[in-house]
Amino acid sequence: MPCSFHFYQNPPQITRGKMQYLYDDYVGGKYLDFFAGVSVMNCGHSNDTIIKDSIEQMKTLQHTTTIYLTQPIVDLAEKLSKVLPGDLNKSFFCLSGSEANEGAMLLAKLYTGNNEFIYLDAGLHGRTHLTMSVTGIDMWRASPNPELGTHRATGFYPNVAQNDFDLELAMNKSISSIEEILIKQNNKIAALIIEPIQGNGGILTPHKEYFIKLKSLLIKHNVLLIVDEVQTGFARTGKMFAIENFGIxxxxxxxxxxxxxxxxxxxxxxxxEIAASFTRPSASTLGGNPVSSTTAISVLNYIENHSLCEHASKMGDYLTQGLQYLQNRHNIIRDIRGIGLMQGAELVEGISPAIEKTDKILESMKDNGILIGKNGLSRNVLAFQPPLVICKENIDECINKLDVVLKLV
Known part of the structure; x- marks a missing residue:
């Protein structure tokens, strides 16, 4: 399909991966992965411990479906209930982030009896019709006719390209915008859906008090809060889930x-309480199958046994220092933001997004054996979201090579 594309002019054909490294089809083609398949490979590529558990389960029972009882899906639900924040306790398993967000919005409708949703500028929640309709990045809204009853509110991050760095002012503008919609659509809104850090929006990170104010406002209007941890979850920000950095x-x-x-x-x-409203029959043919559930249990065990939350926090602080060092040396870096090992560096020329130079930097870094992500509303933000198993030497290599590339560009 013509909608498919690659980051690079000369994209490598990836043939193998091991922990924080990827390899292409050429002899000696080795890359330090600083994107992790967009925050997927938190425990590293082809992690021996996790692969072993997956294969053992595959030998025993590969698939039934959720209409049959299996031990792995029960064990995973129980294990998740112990690591989920607060009083979150019930899980419905499916296959993708889009499907999970669809299910979350359906659940909100069933519980509240309302049918409309609020979403934010710069948020991204999936590729289905409804999840695209609550996506605030125009390039990812493939359908020209979004679902009715979806309302766009002002985002929580200032316009850095215009030298606006006031997080508190941006927070207040966003909260006011949401409140206006709540008042106008009185008793029609089921939920607000939001990412704690807007990954595709450019690693946009809100003021530390944003979610406390937001939750208070939503409670006042009897509206549910759906937090999309698809990209931010599982130790990436130094907490098991990013929302735990914001106190709600x-x-x-x-x-x-x-x-x-x-x-x-x-x-x-x-x-x-909310789960109790979802009583009509529902299933996912492949969601929570024995192999996926066993793998997920192994992932949670690996995060705990290797203290990846603490490691991501320490490596994140070290990465931030490195990026700030580069920011002081190169005027093209206007803003550094993020938490833990989810960091973004926004590139500008004057007040304009440095779009072409961002692509050149990505290409040059790839040619130098480092894979970095790219996101942002103008696609001018370097995204650093590596496997959480990286070490200081990996960060030093990335920062040193990026320093050289920035000089050349």
């Missing part, structure tokens, strides 16, 4: 990507 618990939370470390699995999770 959502009503519904969606998870995917890193839960399976490359094996497709997702879920929407909620409280006992």
């Amino acid at each position: 618990t959502p009503d519904i939370m969606t998870i995917a990507k890193a839960l399976g470390n490359g094996q497709p699995i997702s879920a929407f999770c909620t409280t006992n």
